Amino acid sequence: MNSVDASEHYELGAIDLAPSLLTVVIDTNPHAWAALEDSLPLSKAVANILVFINAHLACNYANEVAVVASHSQKAAWLYPVPNSTSDREGDITMNANGAPAQMNKYRPFRVVEEQVTRRLKDLMDSTSSDDLKGNTSTMLAGALTLVLSHINRRTIAWAEEHGGASLEDAADSGAGSGANRYSASNDDERLQSRILIVSVSGSSDSAHQYIPVMNSIFACQRLQIPIDVCKLSGDAVFLQQACDATKGIYMALSEPRGLLQYLMMAFLPDQRSRRHLVLPTREDVDFRAACFCHRRVVNIGFVCSICLSIFCEAPPGGACLTCGTELDIGEYDVKPALMKRKKKKKKPANGTSAAGTPVSTPTPGP
Amino acid sequence: MAASTSRPLEYLEGLPGTTFNKLYQQPSTALAIFRRMLPDLAKCFVMALLYLKDPLPMADLELWVNAESRKQRDNAISILGRLHILQSKLSDEKVRTYVVTDPFATSLRQALTGSADTLSFGVLSNTPDEYKISIDFLDDYARRQWEAVLGYMVGTSAFEQRGPRDGASLSEGVKQLLQAGHLVELRGRSVDITKDGFGFVLQDVNTQVWHILILYVQTAEAIGMDSVEVLSFLFLLSSLELGRSYEKKHLTPDQVRTLSGLADFGIVYQESPEATQFYPTRLATTLTSDSSALSNPVTGSMGPAGQPGSSGSGFIIIETNYRLYAYTSSPLQISLISLFTNLKYRFPNLVTGKVTRQSVRRAIEMGITADQIISYLLTHAHPQMRKHNAGHSTSNTGGVPPSVLPPTVTDQIRLWQLERDRLRATAGFLFKDFTNFAEYQAPCQYAAEVGVLVWKSDRKRMFFVTRHEQVAAFLKNRK
Numbered sequence: 001m002n003s004v005d006a007s008e009h010y011e012l013g014a015i016d017l018a019p020s021l022l023t024v025v026i027d028t029n030p031h032a033w034a035a036l037e038d039s040l041p042l043s044k045a046v047a048n049i050l051v052f053i054n055a056h057l058a059c060n061y062a063n064e065v066a067v068v069a070s071h072s073q074k075a076a077w078l079y080p081v082p083n084s085t086s087d088r089e090g091d092i093t094m095n096a097n098g099a100p101a102q103m104n105k106y107r108p109f110r111v112v113e114e115q116v117t118r119r120l121k122d123l124m125d126s127t128s129s130d131d132l133k134g135n136t137s138t139m140l141a142g143a144l145t146l147v148l149s150h151i152n153r154r155t156i157a158w159a160e161e162h163g164g165a166s167l168e169d170a171a172d173s174g175a176g177s178g179a180n181r182y183s184a185s186n187d188d189e190r191l192q193s194r195i196l197i198v199s200v201s202g203s204s205d206s207a208h209q210y211i212p213v214m215n216s217i218f219a220c221q222r223l224q225i226p227i228d229v230c231k232l233s234g235d236a237v238f239l240q241q242a243c244d245a246t247k248g249i250y251m252a253l254s255e256p257r258g259l260l261q262y263l264m265m266a267f268l269p270d271q272r273s274r275r276h277l278v279l280p281t282r283e284d285v286d287f288r289a290a291c292f293c294h295r296r297v298v299n300i301g302f303v304c305s306i307c308l309s310i311f312c313e314a315p316p317g318g319a320c321l322t323c324g325t326e327l328d329i330g331e332y333d334v335k336p337a338l339m340k341r342k343k344k345k346k347k348p349a350n351g352t353s354a355a356g357t358p359v360s361t362p363t364p365g366p
Numbered sequence: 367m368a369a370s371t372s373r374p375l376e377y378l379e380g381l382p383g384t385t386f387n388k389l390y391q392q393p394s395t396a397l398a399i400f401r402r403m404l405p406d407l408a409k410c411f412v413m414a415l416l417y418l419k420d421p422l423p424m425a426d427l428e429l430w431v432n433a434e435s436r437k438q439r440d441n442a443i444s445i446l447g448r449l450h451i452l453q454s455k456l457s458d459e460k461v462r463t464y465v466v467t468d469p470f471a472t473s474l475r476q477a478l479t480g481s482a483d484t485l486s487f488g489v490l491s492n493t494p495d496e497y498k499i500s501i502d503f504l505d506d507y508a509r510r511q512w513e514a515v516l517g518y519m520v521g522t523s524a525f526e527q528r529g530p531r532d533g534a535s536l537s538e539g540v541k542q543l544l545q546a547g548h549l550v551e552l553r554g555r556s557v558d559i560t561k562d563g564f565g566f567v568l569q570d571v572n573t574q575v576w577h578i579l580i581l582y583v584q585t586a587e588a589i590g591m592d593s594v595e596v597l598s599f600l601f602l603l604s605s606l607e608l609g610r611s612y613e614k615k616h617l618t619p620d621q622v623r624t625l626s627g628l629a630d631f632g633i634v635y636q637e638s639p640e641a642t643q644f645y646p647t648r649l650a651t652t653l654t655s656d657s658s659a660l661s662n663p664v665t666g667s668m669g670p671a672g673q674p675g676s677s678g679s680g681f682i683i684i685e686t687n688y689r690l691y692a693y694t695s696s697p698l699q700i701s702l703i704s705l706f707t708n709l710k711y712r713f714p715n716l717v718t719g720k721v722t723r724q725s726v727r728r729a730i731e732m733g734i735t736a737d738q739i740i741s742y743l744l745t746h747a748h749p750q751m752r753k754h755n756a757g758h759s760t761s762n763t764g765g766v767p768p769s770v771l772p773p774t775v776t777d778q779i780r781l782w783q784l785e786r787d788r789l790r791a792t793a794g795f796l797f798k799d800f801t802n803f804a805e806y807q808a809p810c811q812y813a814a815e816v817g818v819l820v821w822k823s824d825r826k827r828m829f830f831v832t833r834h835e836q837v838a839a840f841l842k843n844r845k
Contacts, residue, residue, distance in 0.1 A: 054478045059409050105480030265414040273406045276435035
């Protein structure tokens with residue numbers, strides 16, 4: 001009789017496990033990498049990341065990958081390259097004539113590797129020294145947005161290909177159904193997407209992008225896309241919050257040379273496997289925010305009571321910079337008026353009676 | 367995943383350790399086995415250990431997995447052990463540790479980094495063809511050959527339909543292989559499909575291909591070919607790219623022989639047996655994918671005729687009142703459906719019928735199991751059914767994953783089978799004669815956790831398991 005219990009006939013349905021889409025954001029900020037030159041140069045880090053990407057692709061035939069570089073003044077696709085059909089053809093002919101060493105590599109691995117390295121080189125070559133002067137940050141917000149739009153596109157395309165449950169829901173209720181499209185259908189049925197940020201820049205650099213970054217994070221949270229952060233140097237406030245909000249993994253590497261092992265152990269398992277694993281967690285998440293007026297990271301600030309914008313100092317004229325509401329800041333900057341204590345004359349009478357009774361009576365002495 | 371992997375997995379497990387050693391020399395084999403045969407968690411373990419310098423202590427691995435997922439962990443470790451991928455060693459400090467075994471680890475690393483010099487992933491052919499072989503052509507070729515094989519099995523049996531014979535020719539080798547695998551039987555001049563054969567034709571294409579390939583390897587041994595070479599060639603095939611031609615001259619003679627054998631099944635294509643290059647078809651390149659990845663032109667066109675571009679491969683709709691509608695005009699599919707359905711009407715692109723107790727029992731008497739019927743219905747379910755049922759059941763079943771088929775129908779088909787199936791034999795091992803209850807209970811509990819326990823009796827202090835290796839190892843460890 002065992003064969004008719006409920007546990008078995010659902011197992012059949014679970015055969016079709018959706019593949020996962022890994023999107024990697026590589027922070028290519030030249031200033032930060034220059035500081036890391038001794039322990040882990042960019043070339044080595046990219047080589048490690050490529051092995052990691054191959055490992056991801058090896059896990060499932062249908063697994064996908066996307067790589068975005070978050071450079072100092074722009075974010076750029078490394079893989080897949082938009083409208084690259086002509087490029088790819090060129091690739092193939094080149095290899096066919098080229099060295100037979102290429103045959104030792106599984107083709108999907110090779111395609112990713114070649115595109116990433118070539119595009120990365122192009123990106124570096126196109127960076128002039130003028131671009132770098134006076135700009136020490138990285139376009140994290142742009143990269144995150146690119147990645148999110150890619151995930152969105154792939155998720156919809158994948159659902160369409162596989163006759164997913166969510167097609168019509170997504171179509172008929174429009175923008176409001178964004179969450180529906182991802183979360184209403186069974187978790188295992190949709191494309192499993194996640195974002196990995198390999199970050200090197202410090203927090204103060206990215207503070208000026210506070211609002212777009214946080215918006216991307218909230219989008220991920222809503223779409224249930226975990227953001228994993230592999231921090232090679234520095235410590236970014238917002239990325240900790242990103243992992244915390246999206247249930248991703250945050251790891252600051254104490255030894256950047258071991259990057260590959262960290263990647264393989266902590267970041268390779270996809271959402272399904274993560275359910276079975278004990279993941280590295282963080283207790284001390286830095287929840288500080290950046291103010292809207294000067295992009296400073298603040299511990300204590302002013303918050304608009306209407307739109308919840310944060311300011312490091314009282315906005316000029318008492319009007320919120322975001323929503324324009326006239327705020328009644330009142331007597332700001334004035335020392336709080338101290339209430340004078342009541343005259344002590346009355347206290348002794350009360351004090352002695354109150355303090356005297358409990359203390360004096362229960363001491364019978366030894 | 368579990369259902370479709372089981373057969374090749376079982377076969378591989380039966381191989382001796384030295385064979386694995388030889389197999390794992392090839393990066394493509396290591397990659398294919400890693401991708402195809404392992405459960406998710408096992409993949410995580412392998413990857414985590416792959417670049418680790420020192421062996422990982424067993425306790426650390428256990429800590430890494432959630433307490434609730436012990437069953438999955440033990441299952442993963444047991445599969446890894448059976449495939450000779452993971453080895454447990456006693457380190458110098460007397461700690462039990464895990465390490466990925468060597469030929470496998472080296473090969474997988476080479477596959478990931480592409481550092482090997484073994485031409486393991488095939489050699490692309492440079493010589494241009496006189497006329498270009500397109501992917502469409504390959505799909506069509508694969509479909510025709512495969513349908514011819516199935517048609518040969520089904521069409522020549524007692525059913526009214528004849529298999530489609532649009533130009534595809536079946537060689538003697540194919541027929542002999544099907545006989546050797548007991549999928550068909552030769553009775554005088556006529557060919558009869560066997561019970562195994564019924565089970566075979568109802569499976570999804572990916573499983574069928576694997577079934578045939580394993581059969582092929584087994585018979586290859588019998589006629590003196592090296593099974594390791596054949597197997598590693600099969601895994602090599604799975605890593606090739608669709609629509610490109612590959613050189614033959616780097617293959618060994620046995621592999622060239624295999625190649626022409628596989629061409630008859632439509633797994634590879636070559637213009638003539640003397641050609642210097644070959645093309646893998648989609649049947650080959652999706653070998654290491656899960657069954658879901660095969661919802662492509664090959665399976666698609668096997669179902670509904672005339673709409674190859676439509677997404678998804680399904681064409682069957684079954685309702686809670688057991689009525690079945692199949693949008694197909696393929697004689698092969700119709701005769702398959704008629705195995706377990708009372709067909710009523712037939713239209714140019716649609717047949718309708720009803721699944722009844724009688725029709726299911728008839729199928730079961732022929733040797734088809736309820737699970738096979740259900741998995742056939744599931745793999746060919748119409749996209750509309752997937753969409754509809756998956757969308758609905760999230761709201762009402764709460765926690766239970768939605769099923770595509772109506773649960774009433776699947777349950778009833780199982781019940782109909784149970785009416786007949788009162789006894790079931792399970793091959794396995796009986797553990798008995800424990801001296802006291804505690805000694806009995808620990809291994810018994812362990813067996814249950816590992817998932818091999820079939821039956822136990824606390825009173826008699828006996829239990830019955832399907833495989834004994836792990837329980838034996840457990841008992842040994844305790845002593």
